[in-house]
Amino acid sequence: MHGLINRSIQCFVQDTYGAQAWQQVAEAAEVSPDGFEAMLRYDDVVTTNMLECLSERLSKPLDVLLEDLGTYLVANPRLEATRRLLRFGGEDFLEFLHSLEDLPGRARLAVPDLELPELEVREDGASCFRLVCNWRFPGACNLMSGILRAMADDYGALVVLDVEYGYRPYVRIELLDGAYAEGRQFDLARKTGAANA
Amino acid sequence: MPDRLILHPDAVARLMPLHLWLTPDGMIRQVGPTLQKLRPGIEMPGGEFDDLFDLRRPRDAGPIWRLGDGATMRVQLAFRGTSGTALKGLAIGLGKGRGVLINLSFGISVVDAVAQFGLTLGDFAATDLAVEMLYLVEAKTAVEAETRRLTQRLQLARIAAEEQAYTDTLTGLKNRRALQPVMARLLEQPAAFGVMHVDLDYFKEVNDTHGHAAGDHVLQQAAQILQQETRASDTVIRLGGDEFVLLLDGPMTMARMRAIAQRIIERLQEPIPFEGNLCRISASIGAALSSDYDHPEPEQLLHDADMALYASKRAGRARLSMANGQEQATAGWGTLG
Numbered sequence: 001m002h003g004l005i006n007r008s009i010q011c012f013v014q015d016t017y018g019a020q021a022w023q024q025v026a027e028a029a030e031v032s033p034d035g036f037e038a039m040l041r042y043d044d045v046v047t048t049n050m051l052e053c054l055s056e057r058l059s060k061p062l063d064v065l066l067e068d069l070g071t072y073l074v075a076n077p078r079l080e081a082t083r084r085l086l087r088f089g090g091e092d093f094l095e096f097l098h099s100l101e102d103l104p105g106r107a108r109l110a111v112p113d114l115e116l117p118e119l120e121v122r123e124d125g126a127s128c129f130r131l132v133c134n135w136r137f138p139g140a141c142n143l144m145s146g147i148l149r150a151m152a153d154d155y156g157a158l159v160v161l162d163v164e165y166g167y168r169p170y171v172r173i174e175l176l177d178g179a180y181a182e183g184r185q186f187d188l189a190r191k192t193g194a195a196n197a
Numbered sequence: 198m199p200d201r202l203i204l205h206p207d208a209v210a211r212l213m214p215l216h217l218w219l220t221p222d223g224m225i226r227q228v229g230p231t232l233q234k235l236r237p238g239i240e241m242p243g244g245e246f247d248d249l250f251d252l253r254r255p256r257d258a259g260p261i262w263r264l265g266d267g268a269t270m271r272v273q274l275a276f277r278g279t280s281g282t283a284l285k286g287l288a289i290g291l292g293k294g295r296g297v298l299i300n301l302s303f304g305i306s307v308v309d310a311v312a313q314f315g316l317t318l319g320d321f322a323a324t325d326l327a328v329e330m331l332y333l334v335e336a337k338t339a340v341e342a343e344t345r346r347l348t349q350r351l352q353l354a355r356i357a358a359e360e361q362a363y364t365d366t367l368t369g370l371k372n373r374r375a376l377q378p379v380m381a382r383l384l385e386q387p388a389a390f391g392v393m394h395v396d397l398d399y400f401k402e403v404n405d406t407h408g409h410a411a412g413d414h415v416l417q418q419a420a421q422i423l424q425q426e427t428r429a430s431d432t433v434i435r436l437g438g439d440e441f442v443l444l445l446d447g448p449m450t451m452a453r454m455r456a457i458a459q460r461i462i463e464r465l466q467e468p469i470p471f472e473g474n475l476c477r478i479s480a481s482i483g484a485a486l487s488s489d490y491d492h493p494e495p496e497q498l499l500h501d502a503d504m505a506l507y508a509s510k511r512a513g514r515a516r517l518s519m520a521n522g523q524e525q526a527t528a529g530w531g532t533l534g
Contacts, residue, residue: 110336
């Protein structure tokens with residue numbers, strides 16, 4: 001797994017549950033307490049192991065944790081760069097939704113060895129969509145539903161999101177109102193220092 | 198099928214938000230909404246092309262609005278009276294008194310333009326890769342910042358590892374690995390420097406009588422004394438066991454080395470208390486001075502200091518001997534018995 005993803009999980013634990021929680025998870029998962037380097041690669045098992053230890057330590061199911069992680073990636077000011085890069089996808093939530101299929105390709109433009117879930121957006125009626133996620137890791141749909149929830153807030157859109165489990169799990173997205181609220185400011189021009197993750 | 202494509206001016210504006218439509222006599226007929234955004238105070242339609250724009254390339258093409266039907270020309274424009282944003286694009290003659298259409302883009306200047314004019318995603322044509330470029334610039338900057346942080350951390354770790362590799366863990370002094378680089382540095386300086394080989398006397402007795410813990414304690418105390426009696430620019434190295442080398446930064450003289458050696462021996466002879474016992478040691482010292490050699494070599498200096506040390510031992514310990522044969526008397530320094 002790419003260090004960026006492991007590092008994100010580490011920051012998520014530190015920022016949400018505190019330094020002590022991270023120390024305990026790191027110890028249980030046999031990860032250095034200093035954590036991960038964002039630009040290095042790690043064995044996949046390190047990530048799955050860490051997530052299992054985290055789930056145990058917090059007594060939270062993995063699904064819920066991954067959804068929280070997704071929301072954190074967008075909503076936390078420390079990761080402003082992620083939110084901004086996602087906002088480049090479109091001017092409103094609908095455009096953003098349609099840009100999701102490009103997301104892994106866009107990510108690879110910036111970090112060639114970063115593997116994100118392969119995403120497929122299908123229209124399911126006028127304002128209903130299915131987001132099918134293909135990843136080597138379980139829980140991609142939960143992670144994406146967390147990201148979508150935070151992005152909807154960011155755009156000021158009112159959406160209902162559900163993860164549908166089954167042979168091919170997907171995220172069901174119902175767009176009730178694309179301009180429900182003000183949404184957060186997004187300037188194409190980056191303010192100096194805003195990209196610090 | 199009609200053989201001509203007819204577009205409403207609004208459709209042209211949607212397709213090409215950075216377009217200019219000129220009349221056959223050089224007036225601006227219509228401007229794309231994004232292009233108009235770049236000149237907020239000026240109502241462009243109705244104005245003269247030449248008053249508002251500067252055709253930078255091609256320089257001597259003549260009036261661009263006279264392009265014939267279907268003729269095309271690559272152009273580079275800038276707003277007249279500004280040094281900033283140059284726009285590039287293609288002009289095409291529309292024929293039959295319809296004028297000329299110019300479709301423009303920002304090119305590489307898009308990053309600055311976006312910041313300067315507060316452009317948004319909707320200001321660009323759906324086919325324009327400007328937004329992808331902005332995305333890439335931003336992603337690249339973020340990744341670069343992360344890479345720089347990694348490099349900095351690795352650099353600090355390297356310095357720490359190097360420091361550790363050169364450090365003797367028991368005493369905190371430098372270890373024998375530091376000998377070579379420090380000698381090399383001293384040799385590069387013109388001033389004479391000193392090499393002192395120090396061997397603790399009666400250390401084996403301390404170890405045998407009071408145990409290894411006492412021995413370690415004595416080594417730590419001795420290391421502290423050696424460091425206190427030398428300057429920050431000098432280097433104190435523990436070669437191993439109870440052997441030390443002092444590299445004394447220049448300009449060094451024999452008289453100064455004599456004084457330093459005397460102080461060291463005096464202080465090392467003060468009994469060192471350890472767990473209720475008093476440990477007594479002294480030191481034999483051999484010294485060499487780089488200015489005694491025409492071509493000072495590290496090995497030679499160390500070897501001669503070592504030989505002088507053995508001369509001190511043979512002469513009864515607790516004394517300094519110089520490599521150039523000037524053996525120092527021990528009078529007044531006292532010896533242990």
